[in-house]
Every structure is written in structure tokens, then in C-alpha cells.
């Protein structure tokens with residue numbers, strides 16, 4: 388296989404991964420907390436354990452840190468989404484690196500021409 392063909396294939400694969408990740412990515416940090424409940428007789432007010440983990444998505448905005456409670460039924464989707472966001476950043480860096488290399492390589496070839 389030609390070198391450029393292989394690069395093209397890698398790039399296509401990368402773009403497909405980015406598209407798939409972008410469709411499910413969720414931005415923020417997962418925060419888990421354990422809480423006491425409203426029942427004073429409950430074990431959580433004495434020896435524990437407390438209730439949880441309760442999952443929150445937190446992110447920093449101009450108004451400070453915002454926490455969004457994640458209902459139990461959405462926890463797995465949200466965890467997958469947050470992980471997808473991280474993977475997306477890694478893939479985007481790879482793509483940007485390829486773009487830079489491509490831009491520099493083609494410019495160097497032009498420089499070689501008389």
C-alpha cells in the first residue's frame with residue numbers, strides 16, 4: 388500500500404471515530420456524593436453507610452461551579468458520554484497533528500520546486 392493511501396485510511400477512520408464520539412459526548416466532570424436522608428432514625432445518620440453514590444455532572448462557568456444531578460436511569464449513559472468526551476479530545480489532537488504534518492509536508496514539497 389502507498390504511504391499516502393495508508394494515511395488517508397487512518398484519517399478516514401479517525402474522522403469516523405470522532406463523529407461517533409461527538410454524537411454521545413457529554414461535557415463536564417463526574418462528581419459522586421454520599422448523603423444523609425430526611426429520616427432521622429435512618430442508619431445514615433449514625434454509623435452509616437450513607438446513601439449513594441449520587442452522580443452529578445459538574446462544570447465551571449462564569450457563575451461558578453454548576454452541578455447537575457443525574458437520575459439513576461441516566462447514570463450509565465452519562466458516564467459513557469463523559470468518557471466519550473475525553474476520547475474525543477484525544478482523537479481531535481491526533482487529527483490536528485495529522486493536519487499540521489500534512490500542511491507542513493505539502494509546503495515543504497512546494498519549497499523544493501524551483
Ligand SMILES: [Zn+2]
Nearest residue numbers: 423424429431
Ligand atoms: Zn438515610
